[in-house]
Amino acid sequence: MSVELVEVVRSGFRECVHRGSLVVLDPDGEVRLALGEIHTPIYPRSSNKPLQAVALLRQGFVPRSTEELAIATASHEGEAGHVRLVEALLAAHGFTEDDLQCPPDLPGSEPARATIVVAGHPRRTVYMNCSGKHAAMLAACAANGWPVRAGSDEPGYLDSAHPLQQAVTETILELAGDVEDTDLGIDGCGLPIVPLPLFNLARAYSRLATAGAGTPERAVADAIRSHPHLVSGTGKDDARLMPAVPGLLCKAGADGVHAGALPDGTAFALKIDDGHERARLPLTAALLHHLGVTWSEEHAELASQPVLGGGIRVGTVRAIPGVL
Numbered sequence: 001m002s003v004e005l006v007e008v009v010r011s012g013f014r015e016c017v018h019r020g021s022l023v024v025l026d027p028d029g030e031v032r033l034a035l036g037e038i039h040t041p042i043y044p045r046s047s048n049k050p051l052q053a054v055a056l057l058r059q060g061f062v063p064r065s066t067e068e069l070a071i072a073t074a075s076h077e078g079e080a081g082h083v084r085l086v087e088a089l090l091a092a093h094g095f096t097e098d099d100l101q102c103p104p105d106l107p108g109s110e111p112a113r114a115t116i117v118v119a120g121h122p123r124r125t126v127y128m129n130c131s132g133k134h135a136a137m138l139a140a141c142a143a144n145g146w147p148v149r150a151g152s153d154e155p156g157y158l159d160s161a162h163p164l165q166q167a168v169t170e171t172i173l174e175l176a177g178d179v180e181d182t183d184l185g186i187d188g189c190g191l192p193i194v195p196l197p198l199f200n201l202a203r204a205y206s207r208l209a210t211a212g213a214g215t216p217e218r219a220v221a222d223a224i225r226s227h228p229h230l231v232s233g234t235g236k237d238d239a240r241l242m243p244a245v246p247g248l249l250c251k252a253g254a255d256g257v258h259a260g261a262l263p264d265g266t267a268f269a270l271k272i273d274d275g276h277e278r279a280r281l282p283l284t285a286a287l288l289h290h291l292g293v294t295w296s297e298e299h300a301e302l303a304s305q306p307v308l309g310g311g312i313r314v315g316t317v318r319a320i321p322g323v324l
Contacts, residue, residue: 018274305318
């Protein structure tokens with residue numbers, strides 16, 4: 001069963017506890033640390049995006065820049081730079097926003113969302129945090145002459161029976177290795193989601209981080225590490241962690257999922273049971289410290305997120321002392 005991993009302390013009083021599970025793998029793939037359920041499948045949510053991007057490259061998606069590849073892996077905030085990249089990627093392959101089949105949304109970024117709302121503009125699919133992945137999938141479909149929208153006798157690109165989604169599933173299972181339960185779900189953006197145990201998710205990230213030059217795996221890893229802001233957004237977990245830890249590859253997923261790897265292949269994956277995302281950043285930062293990442297004031301700040309009272313700091317969200 002899962003274990004207590006993160007605590008919320010207010011005015012010296014433990015106010016909340018978040019349970020979850022996590023695993024750390026050594027570069028040789030052996031388990032270094034296991035807490036909770038590491039062999040029970042979860043939905044990795046957007047932590048699967050780097051693995052999906054490997055499949056897209058294998059299936060003919062040719063990004064014109066590392067920025068385009070990064071946006072294909074992104075859970076972006078709908079900031080101006082994110083939207084421009086998605087629109088340019090669509091246009092480069094003969095598509096428009098109307099071809100995206102992710103739900104319309106407002107930007108996740110508070111300033112960007114406020115600008116849109118005040119101006120009275122509607123929700124748009126390009127603002128949706130998965131729109132970069134959807135745009136890249138359209139590009140892969142165009143490269144292969146595959147249908148995009150469902151017809152009377154053919155699936156659209158959202159369908160698990162579509163050749164692109166079959167290739168994506170095969171690639172994820174190849175990278176993760178030895179996964180028994182592969183019953184697909186539907187992610188928040190409408191695409192199929194492949195369930196993985198934390199052990200296998202960490203294994204896949206280790207393979208990305210240590211992949212050889214010239215491989216799709218290495219291309220994806222390098223793009224994410226080079227453009228953490230494009231992969232997430234201002235103030236988001238990955239945009240804060242990767243610049244603070246040179247060589248770190250990581251990707252957050254909805255409902256309290258995080259996975260990543262260091263350059264030597266040491267890898268981790270974690271899931272917060274209640275899905276509360278406030279627990280993710282301090283736990284990941286503390287875990288990296290446990291793995292020997294050089295500690296600084298910046299890292300300490302990431303590992304101890306503020307609890308406010310009356311607008312001032314009165315407590316912390318942190319990994320439970322001694323749990324790692």
